[in-house]
Amino acid sequence: xxxxxxxxxxxxxxxxxxxxxxxxxxxxxxxxxxxxxxxxxxxxxxxxxxxxxxxxxxxxxxxxxxxxxxxxxxxxxxxxxxxxxxxxxxxxxxxxxxxxxxxxxxxxxxxxxxxxxxxxxxxxxxxxxxxxxxxxxxxxxxxxxxxxxxxxxxxxxxxxxxxxxxxxxxxxxxxxxxxxxxxxxxxxxxxxxxxxxxxxxxxxxxxxxxxxxxxxxxxxxxxxxxxxxxxxxxxxxxxxxxxxxxxxxxxxxxxxxxxxxxxxxxxxxxxxxxxxxxxxxxxxxxxxxxxxxxxxxxxxxxxxxxxxxxxxxxxxxxxxxxxxxxxxxxxxxxxxxxxxxxxxxxxxxxxxxxxxxxxxxxxxxxxxxxxxxxxxxxxxxxxxxxxxxxxxxxxxxxxxxxxxxxxxxxxxxxxxxxxxxxxxxxxxxxxxxxxxxxxxxxxxxxxxxxxxxxxxxxxxxxxxxxxxxxxxxxxxxxxxxxxxxxxxxxxxxxxxxxxxxxxxxxxxxxxxxxxxxxxxxxxxxxxxxxxxxxxxxxxxxxxxxxxxxxxxxxxxxxxxxxxxxxxxxxxxxxxxxxxxxxxxxxxxxxxxxxxxxxxxxxxxxxxxxxxxxxxxxxxxxxxxxxxxxxxxxxxxxxxxxxxxxxxxxxxxxxxxxxxxxxxxxxxxxxxxxxxxxxx
Amino acid sequence: xxxxxxxxxxxxxxxxxxxxxxxxxxxxxxxxxxxxxxxxxxxxxxxxxxxxxxxxxxxxxxxxxxxxxxxxxxxxxxxxxxxxxxxxxxxxxxxxxxxxxxxxxxxxxxxxxxxxxxxxxxxxxxxxxxxxxxxxxxxxx
Numbered sequence: 113x114x115x116x117x118x119x120x121x122x123x124x125x126x127x128x129x130x131x132x133x134x135x136x137x138x139x140x141x142x143x144x145x146x147x148x149x150x151x152x153x154x155x156x157x158x159x160x161x162x163x164x165x166x167x168x169x170x171x172x173x174x175x176x177x178x179x180x181x182x183x184x185x186x187x188x189x190x191x192x193x194x195x196x197x198x199x200x201x202x203x204x205x206x207x208x209x210x211x212x213x214x215x216x217x218x219x220x221x222x223x224x225x226x227x228x229x230x231x232x233x234x235x236x237x238x239x240x241x242x243x244x245x246x247x248x249x250x251x252x253x254x255x256x257x258x259x260x261x262x263x264x265x266x267x268x269x270x271x272x273x274x275x276x277x278x279x280x281x282x283x284x285x286x287x288x289x290x291x292x293x294x295x296x297x298x299x300x301x302x303x304x305x306x307x308x309x310x311x312x313x314x315x316x317x318x319x320x321x322x323x324x325x326x327x328x329x330x331x332x333x334x335x336x337x338x339x340x341x342x343x344x345x346x347x348x349x350x351x352x353x354x355x356x357x358x359x360x361x362x363x364x365x366x367x368x369x370x371x372x373x374x375x376x377x378x379x380x381x382x383x384x385x386x387x388x389x390x391x392x393x394x395x396x397x398x399x400x401x402x403x404x405x406x407x408x409x410x411x412x413x414x415x416x417x418x419x420x421x422x423x424x425x426x427x428x429x430x431x432x433x434x435x436x437x438x439x440x441x442x443x444x445x446x447x448x449x450x451x452x453x454x455x456x457x458x459x460x461x462x463x464x465x466x467x468x469x470x471x472x473x474x475x476x477x478x479x480x481x482x483x484x485x486x487x488x489x490x491x492x493x494x495x496x497x498x499x500x501x502x503x504x505x506x507x508x509x510x511x512x513x514x515x516x517x518x519x520x521x522x523x524x525x526x527x528x529x530x531x532x533x534x535x536x537x538x539x540x541x542x543x544x545x546x547x548x549x550x551x552x553x554x555x556x557x558x559x560x561x562x563x564x565x566x567x568x569x570x571x572x573x574x575x576x577x578x579x580x581x582x583x584x585x586x587x588x589x590x591x592x593x594x595x596x597x598x599x600x601x602x603x604x605x606x607x608x609x610x611x612x613x614x615x616x617x618x619x620x621x622x623x624x625x626x627x628x629x630x631x632x633x634x635x636x637x638x639x640x641x642x643x644x645x646x647x648x649x650x651x652x653x654x655x656x657x658x659x660x661x662x663x664x665x666x667x668x669x670x671x672x673x674x675x676x677x678x679x680x681x682x683x684x685x686x687x688x689x690x691x692x693x694x695x696x697x698x699x700x701x702x703x704x705x706x707x708x709x710x711x712x713x714x715x716x717x718x719x720x721x722x723x724x725x726x727x728x729x730x731x732x733x734x735x736x737x738x739x740x741x742x743x744x745x746x747x748x749x750x751x752x753x754x755x756x757x758x759x760x761x762x763x764x765x766x767x768x769x770x771x772x773x774x775x776x777x778x779x780x781x782x783x784x785x786x787x788x789x790x791x
Numbered sequence: 792x793x794x795x796x797x798x799x800x801x802x803x804x805x806x807x808x809x810x811x812x813x814x815x816x817x818x819x820x821x822x823x824x825x826x827x828x829x830x831x832x833x834x835x836x837x838x839x840x841x842x843x844x845x846x847x848x849x850x851x852x853x854x855x856x857x858x859x860x861x862x863x864x865x866x867x868x869x870x871x872x873x874x875x876x877x878x879x880x881x882x883x884x885x886x887x888x889x890x891x892x893x894x895x896x897x898x899x900x901x902x903x904x905x906x907x908x909x910x911x912x913x914x915x916x917x918x919x920x921x922x923x924x925x926x927x928x929x930x931x932x
Binding site for chain 1: 800801802803804805808827830831833834835837838839840841843844845846847848
């Protein structure tokens, strides 16, 4: 299951540190998923000959082959990357999936003007959502079906493996959460899904012409105005087969031709291709095999189709695995990261530094005053508002609701995103902050929401990174109640309003709110010293999750799972504090002359009040009950059964004996009704 | 307007429960909770005990005011010196009248405790107690 697959990414260490809970996975896992999901994307195009090479390994394309190395690349290079389809293909797919790509104007004026499908230029409009909500709902039900079939067997067996039940149950929410953040759809509001590298993969059997054609086709692509092709670094890769004697020579010749004719830099990937080459070597490579795992972050549609990654693991020759791993690591460390750092430095010097300087601020003010719409003195009679020409004073296209890719505002946004991807959260936060006023002035609401979303994510990840879950001393993380009240809450409300109410972008709303909630839970779990702060973080997470539950954004299955998550957060209340100092009854010590305890039933029962009022297990039981009702015992009896068992556990934690809690199990009440229907 | 009143003992056990509607604004005293809410009432009150346990240490008053809310419904609480909790689930905010109601109920409960036929934490089955609670509900709620 999903929970198992994270072990490869080093998450087993995190899992080992935290307690397992049937109501959901730890938010430290969710935090790691967020960090890994918003990572640099590398687009991969390949020639027909290179597909043959990939086919020899059992994959249909080189992209698919590379994707099975995403987890390995993470481990080796300490920076997550994801391999994606070329951006043009992704845009085309989006268009096909949605039937027709509707123009999404922030102001709602684009459709009214009949500009649908213009999207700034050429044939692309603004993509509306990150993924198809219906697909997510279908997937949610499919996942539960799969898990339930395994759970049913486990629950029926006499020796119930509770660890496995917990793992299976937790894998459902983990999967939902992973899907929320794993969309690769390019967005005009942020640049996380705009590829940084474009790989053109050829084999030594290819001639220079086919590779040239591949590259020139890409160069001549017409992309929307909000995607800057110049900021994507093209890189050619030539795969040579170690098993074939003259393959390396041919590869080198192709590399030379590319360099001389087109000035394109290329790298050689030398692998042992199974089944192709000299018989002795092929046999040797076939004997030593290693396993590569399916990528964690496949999109909703990929998961639903189950075409690409039907196999959770694939065995390939050990030598080839090592070669590809090392090669990808080198690409990431020696090409991509230096390229990103160079660009960040360049943009900081060219765009950010002048903005921060005194002169820049003065000119910036002048630019704004001079560009205050048609009423401006300077623009009188020359109103280009809404014109798709990048040469206009404003970098924002109000009609269609996007910023031109080369505009300073969008460059700064990209700069912030790249800093975020390189895990420099402090830098990304300060960079994003520069744009806030501009987006507000331009009334670019979705851009503003996206900006605020990532400002908050940067803030919360940065804060939770400051202390570790094992830091018992707990020096604090800087997220004080005042910051939550004055800064975070207004921003969250603004994000929700702009995404959901203004623009009806359900997937963006869902992603932003749930990610922020998870980060708050992560903060609460990492703060073990102060119960007040933990309470505030948990309360904030619950508030955010309830926004989604109450907003009717998701279907009943997802809503049920979110209710279960709320129950989990209530279960987390002060857990760290309570478990760090378990209540101890003073025991008499006979050696010191203390008498042995006398069993006296009339004596006042010892009651530990150390943590009275610091737990929320009753609240947790209520939300589990709500989740049960939402999931419906007729449709998902196994899920409801698991949750009902957990409700019993939560109720039993209260004061008194089981007989005292019988009022909650009365016949005409919900709990009893649910128990009857599942039995 | 509908009310769900419960007196919860020290072991999370209910010692008295009453569902009642208002007599004000031409109400006939019949509770009008929606079905999906009616079956959740005890659980909402039960979950609010978590908050009572927290608030009772921060407040030296017996009446804790509105301590919790759940989809438009509010829970008001009163803690007796013997740690018995009076919980009232209601949909309209009427702090002063609820306070008066709780105080009078407390008087009734103290009288009940004085009865030699009643033990602490046991459920109250007295018909006269029930009638008096209903009268108080009619008067204040």
